[in-house]
Amino acid sequence: MNVKFKIVCPLLFIALGIVMPACTDSDDEIGGNDTPPAGALPSAGFEPNNLPDEPYAEDAVLIVAEERYAPFHTLELMPDGSYLLTYNSYVHTSSVRVAANAGGSFSVYKNRKAKVVRAGSVTDENGTVRLPDGSEYGRFARLGDKRYRLGRGVEVDLRDATGADRTVYYRNYDGTVSRVYVSVSEPVVSSATKSLCRTWDYNSFEMWAYWNGKYIVHGKQTVNDGEVDTYFKAIGGDMLGISKEDFLDEDGEQCRKVIFTSVGTYICFYLDGDVEVARWSWTDEAQGTLHYEDSMANEDYDDEWDGYVTVRFAGRQMRIYEDYTYWEDNMSTRVVAVNTLTAAD
Structure with missing residues (x-):
């Protein structure tokens, strides 16, 4: 979901508006129409896939602490065996704390041109990633029935999380054990959500x-x-004054892995080592249309970073379709994009 175009397109209006009146011809004549090629737009019908569950699907859950000074804010166990642990602003953690924002597309790019360049994520010797907003991503291990070990030696006991007391026991890396009152969100099991x-x-x-x-x-x-x-072709590029950098970001800012979870979280892992967390929700589940937005947990939350996309499945493949049109002074710019992903082994 490459909302970089929300920043690029207004700039193109300025550039094109200045350049075009003085232009006479070009080696590559601008022509045609705005009908995208075959495969650039989603098919009419939405069909869920039929992939097997990931190995830890039965463990998937979102735990939210109900106490202001709890040692954590949320714990999400994911079907692939990974977890996301977040902290509230009242709790000291040893995580790195710098400005964090999904300021470009999680699934395609980070838009550093729009914001101050920020520090990357930090990965320890065990592969646990401390994210720029202070949260933590890593792998969990089962210790027994509803008991798990997270990164840095943290252990959680979720056996009473859905009972009358709604409590979990949280053993911190320093050995401190806390009893925390929580709420629990179980995974949504619709075929569309399970597919995504x-x-x-x-x-x-x-x-x-x-x-x-x-x-x-x-x-x-x-x-x-x-x-x-990378492939890039600009028709009349010299005449219009546009270049690859107007549409495609640096290689390191390309996404390499994406996780969607059934409680509305998505995470993008970039080639340069950075990680970003954001939110998603269905707007028309029957048609495979969803909305994405910045996570309010991010320290520099941006309420204008959002968009709508359409997903389609074919075997182990998923495609995410984007289609944006922008108008200014009777001029239009339309951008159509396709993100292709494959279910991880």
């Missing part, structure tokens, strides 16, 4: 741009073994 919510390897991003109904740009970035192969 898993870990995905990011394969490619392909986009087409149209100015005033004329085709002007085609670009594609493909991720293979941590490397990015």
Whole structure:
């Protein structure tokens, strides 16, 4: 979901509005119409996939602490065996705390051009990732019935989380044990949500741009073994004053892995090591349309960072379709994009 275009397109209006009146011809004549090629738009019907459950699907849960000074704020166990642990602002943690924001597309790019460049995530020797907002991502291990070990030696006992007391026992890395009152969100089990919510390897991003109904740009970035192969073609690029950097970000800012969870979380892992967390929800589940937005837990939460996309499934593959049109002074810019992902092994 590449909302970078919400920043790029107004800039293109300025550039194109200045350049076009003085132009006479170009090696690549602008022409055609704004009809995207086959495969650039979603099919009419939405069909869920039929993939097997991930190995820890029965453990998946979201635990929310109901106490202001609890040692954690939320704990989400994910079907692939990973967890996301967040803290509230009243609790001291040893995590790195710097400005965090999903300021570009989680599934495609981070938009550093729109905000101050921020520090990356920190990964310890056990592979646990401390995110810039102070939260923590890692792998959990089962210790027994509803008991788990997280990163840094933290242990949680969830056996009473859904009982009358609604409590969990949280053993911190320093050995301190806390009894915490919680609320619990169980995974949603609809076929559409089950199809979406898993870990995905990011394969490619392909986009087409149209100015005033004329085709002007085609670009594609493909991720293979941590490397990015980029194709970019601007029709009349010299005449219009546009370049690859207007539409495609640096290789390191390409997503490599995405996790959707059934309680509305999605996480993007970038090639440069950064990790971003945001939110999603269905707007029309029957048609595979969803809304994404910045997470309010992020320290520099941006309520204008959001958008709508459509998903389609075919075997182990998922495609996320985007279609944005922007108008200014009777000029239009349309951007159509397809993100292709494959279910992780």
